[in-house]
Amino acid sequence: MTLALTIEERAARARAELRIGAAAALTSGARAALIGAAEALAPERLEDMRRLGASLDLAITARRAETLKARAYDGDIARIILGPEDGAALIRSAADPASDLDAPLKGPFRTRREGPADLHRAAIRLTKQAHLLPAALVAELPGGAEQARALAAEHGLSVLDAAELAAAEAEALVVDPVARARVPLAASEAGRVHVFRPRDGSEEHYAVEIGDPPRDAPVLARLHSACFTGDVIGSLKCDCGPQLRAALARMAQEGAGVLLYLNQEGRGIGLANKMRAYSLQDQGFDTVEANHRIGFEDDERDFRIGATILRRLGFSAVRLLTNNPRKVGMMEQSGLTVAERVPLIVGENPLNAAYLRTKAAKSGHLM
Ligand SMILES: Nc1nc2c(ncn2[C@@H]2O[C@H](COP(=O)(O)OP(=O)(O)OP(=O)(O)O)[C@@H](O)[C@H]2O)c(=O)[nH]1
Ligand SMILES: [Zn+2]
Structure with missing residues (x-):
């Protein structure tokens, strides 16, 4: 029966359900x-x-567990055991770093071994993909999968298999072109915007093509991750x-190029989490420490999507505008030739100098 939802479709639905506060x-x-x-x-x-x-457990990442001084017996994650008295307030304080400074001695938290x-x-993967705090409540059912399916049928809940879910993540890297049109830009009147839609139902990404770059030569390219604060409202923090x-401007000057505008706000954590990170930065943590205290890695982006889109546009070699060696490495691992790395050092100001220094010192950015 083709009306049945695939695992990718059920995962997309489950992400939306988690965001609106439903269980799965x-x-x-x-x-x-x-x-x-x-x-x-x-x-x-x-x-x-x-x-x-x-x-009933609260699953958190090992990064968050470190801040909470909770032992992570599971490597990358930890399972906090919740007792009968542990309610919404405790869960919020364990998951959300907003009150860490007011309550520096949270816990002690007992974790499962x-x-x-x-x-x-x-469950944590799903919360990350939903751009929520990376923390999930997990109630193991005594009746196992059979009970889960019965509850799901009775209450209309999604049922997903954990192993299938992991395998289905590859679909996030498959994109389909949806629409394209000419958009004259201030930088160049020869602009064209292409919209690409990932098969997994996640956010669309855009390609801005300047001029008509030949497909058989390395194209001047940029993989730009969305930054609402910096790109749209002129934030001086980045x-x-x-x-x-x-x-x-550089593409306009050369007469050709392609800029991918990837919807990976906040290095892949979403705007709400990025603002949580900014709030921690106001308390004195740097950009990497702030991500870790929420429970994220420094950088949660998957640049392979960029390589996929470039290939869909017909390019196989790039001159990549970036200071980030990870972007170069990921393009090459994805089979794209990086003929040249073109540095892009602009926009330093007194309010972002420390941020740029941290990226150089901790994330390997070239300055
Ligand atoms: N989590 C987090 N994200 C940030 C912060 N400041 C900026 N960002 C995000 O970082 C990303 C910046 O991406 P890019 O400029 O494409 O990448 P980059 O790694 O700096 O590499 P290049 O600019 O190519 O040298 C955007 O998604 C921003 O929203 C921050 O303090 N915390
Ligand atoms: Zn920014």
């Missing part, structure tokens, strides 16, 4: 759990999960706006 069910073989996003799940639903579950952590890991405009 995850299975792994005969085991299963109900999950919810720590920042969104309604308290009444939490009580249902507590009632139905043989256990025994048993598999695959359901917890899958260099994104000036980089965006300088890249287009």
